[in-house]
Amino acid sequence: MTLRFPGSHGMLAIALITSTHLTTAFADSPWPQFRGASGDGIVSGQSIPLNFGETENVTWKTELPGKAWSSPVIADGTIWLTTAIENIPSEDERIALLKQKDIEAKKFNQVAIAKSISLKLLAVDFASGKLQHTIDLAEIEAPDPIHSLNSYASPTPVIDGEHIYCHFGTFGTFCVDRTNRQIVWSRTLPLEHGVGPGSSPFIFRDRLVLIQDGMDRQYVTALDKATGETVWETDRPELEAPSGEMKKSYCTPIAITDKQGREQLICMGSQWIVAYNPSDGSEVWKVYHGKGFSVVPRPVYGDGVVYFCTGFGKPMLFAVNVEGSGDVTDSHVLWQVKKGIPAKPSPVLHDGLLYVIEDSGVASCFDAKSGEEVWKQRIGGKYSASPVLVGGHLLIGSHEGKVTLIQPGSEGKVVAENEVDGQIMASPAVVDNALILRTDKALYRIEG
Known part of the structure; x- marks a missing residue:
């Protein structure tokens, strides 16, 4: 794998930084990260x-270049998205x-x-949907293969x-100035x-905290967000697995402060969840959760308790x-x-x-204190995107482009089913x- 970073040399490229702290010129972002400001999908x-669809309550729809399952993040009237432009081979x-x-040949399909x-960062105007800027981040020759359901720009x-x-991931990490659209630093x-x-x-x-759970090595690291230099890195607990396939994982951290006043970075991984x-x-603490691996769901936290899913194998909550x-x-x-x-x-x-939506379309609700099932129903479809709770409804998007709205509470009534063109993975x-x-x-702005 060969990497070329615009304006960089070697493993770490650092541009001139004119101050030692972030300015306050920008307003707080209303949607700064995966699953929103609180990181839990609650709006x-x-x-x-x-009710909405291709011809109903769509303010604008903008086609996007490349392929990516990363979610949009938003600040100061701009929607930011990553993407990967693939040079597709013949069969x-x-x-x-x-x-x-x-x-292995048996895995070719x-x-x-x-x-x-080509890895890029896109800037879309929130008001008009116009693609304002395309920022080139890196050109990568002969990248590693990915799962057919994944993309090269999923984080x-x-x-x-x-x-x-x-x-x-392995293809690079980039800090970009949102004003001048220049790469401040890059790191592999x-x-x-x-x-x-x-x-x-x-x-x-x-x-900047990164969970690095690969087949070859599993660790968590914190980088100085101003320079990209490593501040610390910690290896994961020892894993019992016959191969790296069952050691890899894909989770995103959360941060909490417990009742004792201890700050914790909770990082879910294969076999173990660990607070750092x-x-x-x-x-700080760790829990062995079994043989679960390739963990994707981000944990959620409330009232002194963290709730998490254990990934592939036999998913548990x-x-x-x-x-x-x-x-x-x-x-x-x-x-x-x-x-x-x-x-x-x-x-x-x-x-x-x-509330959870199982990958094959079964929605369930559990009591948070006891774990007892409150309700369960099949809504159909296949699912990768995480739900959001907005306007008193649980919104769930499927691979088939169906968006289901469920009334939260003890009954779980489906109140609307909508559809857009294309796959919903983000x-x-x-x-x-x-x-x-x-x-x-494409990217949609949907509103009443």
């Missing part, structure tokens, strides 16, 4: 129309490339590969003040993802008290559910209830009573 004080070239990468990719970028941070952290990148970057104070001290990366220290597997697991749990979409926690955003929805083909 307060806003509403969107119950004979694809087979030859896969053989060069030592992919499960993976995709490009001859080269969602994160906005922090005047900068936006774009992460493409090589990793064997197995099926492509997935973990989104996370900002905690002056640090954000100052130095030391372990866990509730863990965060007040412990060390290995608290035997003491702080409150409950677990073993059926009907998603491997990819993240849960929603609201008013004492947990989790949506909601800003100014407008639903910003990305499909594999």
Whole structure:
């Protein structure tokens, strides 16, 4: 794999930084990261129309270049999105490339590969939907293959003040100035993802936190967000697995402060969920959750408890008290559910209830205190995007382009079913009573 970064030299490129702190010239972002400002898919004080589609309640629709499952992030009237422009091989070239990468023939139909990719950052005007800027980040020759359901630009970028941070896993991490659209610094952290990148970057104070759970190595690292230099990195707990396939993972961190006043970075991974001290990366506590791997769902937190799904294998839902220290597997697991749990979409926690959409279209609700099932129903379709709760409704988008709105609470009534063209793989955003929805083909602004 050969990487070329515009304006960079070697592994780390740092542009001139004129101040030692972020300015306050930009307003706080209403949707700065994966799953919104709070990182949990909860939208307060806003509403969107119950009914919409290609010809109903669409303010604008903008076709996007490339292929990407990353979610939109929004600040100061601009929607930011990453994408990857693929140089698609012929079928004979694809087979030859896969053989060069030592992919087993029986897996040829499960993976995709490009001859080269161009990684870009797009800026779309929130008001008009016009594509304002395309920022070139990197040109990558002979990239590693990815799963056929993944993209080369699946991690969602994160906005922090005047900068936006774009992460493409092993293909590069970039800090971009939102005003002059220049790369401030770039960094490569090589990793064997197995099926492509997935973990989104996370900002905690002056640090950019990355979960780096590959087939070859599993660790968490914090970079100085101003320079990209490593502040700390911590290896994951030892994993019991016959191969790297069952060690890799794709989760995104969350940050909490527990009742003792301890700050925690909670980083879910294969077999273990671990809370780290954000100052130095030391372990606060950890829980062994079994043989789950390739974890995608982001954990959610409320009232001293973290709730998380365990990924592929046999997905389970866990509730863990965060007040412990060390290995608290035997003491702080409150409950677990073993059926009907998603491997990819993240849960929603609201008013004492947990909502999940299983990958094959079964929606469920559980009591957050006990884990008891409140309701379950099949809504159909296949799912990767994480739901959002907005305007008193749970919004869930499917691979088939169907968007289902469910009334939260003890009954789980479906109140509307809508449809747009294309696949929904990216989790949506909601800003100014407008639903910003990305499909594999276009970006929509939907509002009443």
